[in-house]
Amino acid sequence: MKLNGVSVEATGSLLDTVLAAGIALPHLCKDDNLPVIGACRTCLVEADGRIVAACSTPAAGVQECATDSERAVRIRRGVLELTAAMQSGPAGAAGGPRSAESLEAYASHAPRPGQYGLRSGTHADLSNPFFSFHEDACILCARCVTACQELQHIGAIGIAGRGHTARVTPGAGVSFRESICTSCGSCVAACPTSALRPKG
């Protein structure tokens, strides 16, 4: 397969192949530790002329893939601008171990500020002794939900509502403390922003 014009060996998904070749590509909803989610669209690339999500496209069968085509970069920048706008809270809040991933992704694509309106949700849940949740930094990538459901098989949290009202929640009117959450922290470990952040 040709990747950005260079022959490489196809392994796993397009994202796997890209990362194995040492090429940087945002992938905000793909965690090494988790199955493919395919929700964030920050990993879009051009494959044989089509724009596809690298994380959920098998590399086998693709002849030519470009991460750096003008079209792919432009569309990704748009997605990242929209994503960055969802992170409306104060910049620089300390997050968990993967929280820098989002900031690095934005920085790599020189997003133009002010393209999209900021997210309005400001719900915060401070009830768990070990971590807190801040909607104003959540990009709805669903990594936390996937970690809870498909790694730990607990299913304490989900995404409720659609569009502007969509929110990660342990249930309507229920706080983390009151939910079936076991405080295992897998969601905090997975979060690519500071939306789920360890306390202290």
Next chain:
Amino acid sequence: MTRAVSSTCPYCGVGCGIVLNVDENDRIRWVDDDPVNLSSTGMLCVKGRFGTTFVNHPDRIQTPLIKRNGRFEEATWDEALDVVANRLLEHRGHFGSFASAKATNEDAFVQQKFVRLVMGTNNIDHCTRLCHSPSVEAMLQQLGSGATSNSYIDYEEASCIVLVGCDPGSNHPVIASRMRRAIDTLGTKLVVVNPRRIEMCDRADLFLQPKAGTDVALFNGIARAVLDDGLADVSFIEGRTEGFDAFVSAVREATVEECADLCGVAAEEIRAAARFFARPPARRGQPPELRPGSCLVWGMGITQHTQGTDNAHSLLNLALLAGQLGRPGCGVSPLRGQNNVQGCGDAGCIPDSLPGYQPYGDAAIAPFEQLWGAGLPRSPGLKATDMVEQIASGTIRAMYIVGENPLLSEPNLHHATDLIRALDFLVVQDLFLHETAELADVVLPACSFAEKDGTFTNSERRIQRVRRAIAPVGLARPDWEILCDVARRMAPGAGVDPAQFAYGSASEVFDEFARLMPQIRGINYERLEGEGGIQWPCPSPDHPGTRYLYADSFPRGLARFVPVRQRAVAEETPDDEYPLVLNTGRVLYHWHGGTITRRVAGLMEQVDTVPVAVHPADAAVAGIQEGDPVLVFSRRGRMGGKAVVTDAVQPGNLFVPFVKLQDSAANFLTNNVYDEVSRIPEYKVCAAKIEKKRERKGAFAR
């Protein structure tokens, strides 16, 4: 800048891989999961993730302490070690030692070497006595090895999992997650046997709730149903076992219905359990050439009874009868409690055998005597519970206790405290000045898992590295180094070459351990570095390690059926004065007695008083409502807690975790009576009563 150090969780026997992220001030800032670790596959529970801040707790003992005139005074290492060495030399002959299942294999190995070689006794034991000694006894007798036969991956490849007397959701959370994965995605059947409704019951296909102390009746009943319905694995029984006929006649003494009456489980459910276990329907993805397997998993609900060993026999009999051993997706697993309880036993911190479970026969002892250059004691030592009881007779007058707090973990704590007080000389080596340490003559500060190198061996026999991530707190030192210093001081007086205790590193200690324990001979630090954890048996450097045991044979040749019969359900049963049965166990947010987890603020925030689970009917009789402060009494003591009114417990039963919070602990109430064979105390059953705590109003009320 933070640095990341891979290590192994210091809490439970699951042995999850952890990555400690440490800042420039040597503080652990974040604990990450380790996706490449084959035991935990990227998961952790709350204790592993958020529970390691105890390492930097201000209560850590900073210097050696010597008690003078009833008060501890700070001392230098030389002063303290001199006192210990001199006093212990006087006490050879009536000495006993507790090792720590929280410490490393290297710590454990050096400790038993010190006790055997320098103190000249086999009086060494650890907390396995209080948790799985009946399982180990029964497995040694019937199979020839006391270890879990399978691996966590087998839970994911099983077609049926039977959980008996355990609550993995609270005590082995990551194993629970792996089981949930199998149940949710592969349709694996789940059978739960527990007097109390546990969280995993939500996913159970069958939930059996036997009366306390009737496990033998229940499992003999299931065996009877297997026989009656023609579900036995005849070729396995014929080819791989002995003693079948005697077992069958014992089982045929009672019908399924009679067993049902005894244990309070419906006969139909007994038959259903027999079918699920012996012939489970294949899970999704079961390879067609393999017979669908069942895993039998148990905990302290089986063992902590006066008939604990019988209970374990009844389980193993069932596994043999159904031929659920020696293939992928089946096997027997006593869920080990402490992070290194497997390794502590492997390393020889048990009174009845040398490292590697080798008996004191001439052939086994020879390599030890040769390598160590002196004779070793050949008669079995005292078991932990007996060591404490034998203080009364003067048989034990001095003790060296490493990383254990018997004055929270022994039954009937008032009685145990009186005994420990009566010792002539007590050394405690630990992180915190806990209840037992308070009574010591000398206290030696030990390093936590984060401050030293070593290995832990988890419940699936996987030996994994523990790596030094931060500098020792205060003057703390690794347990094995301290023990070496004591041993070298005493060596001349004991006729031992001090060079026997001159290791340069944990890795050197491990090499000697591996040389003497054939099951791990192929393992060293270099391999662990390159390959990650390795599961024993691993007899040679090119051996990949062993996922499940007994594929072709048992260490004792043929496995043996051991017929057992239901005896009295417990030593103490309810009466008019104490009408309820008190059952003990654990909660997710605390670790055992709580010496460690009481020092993690977030865990205390979750659970800060002892929850006392009581059935609504019993609560109504006593006028108790959810959240009320309550007092629980037994003939031996009392404790306070907070009522949790729930039908998860059966009428007539109370459930209390044995963590000590607000000075209240269930072990003030439990009964110091023991299983004859294994000497485990009967923590799971005693007679008790409950009362609502009266409000006290007055000048001193808070």
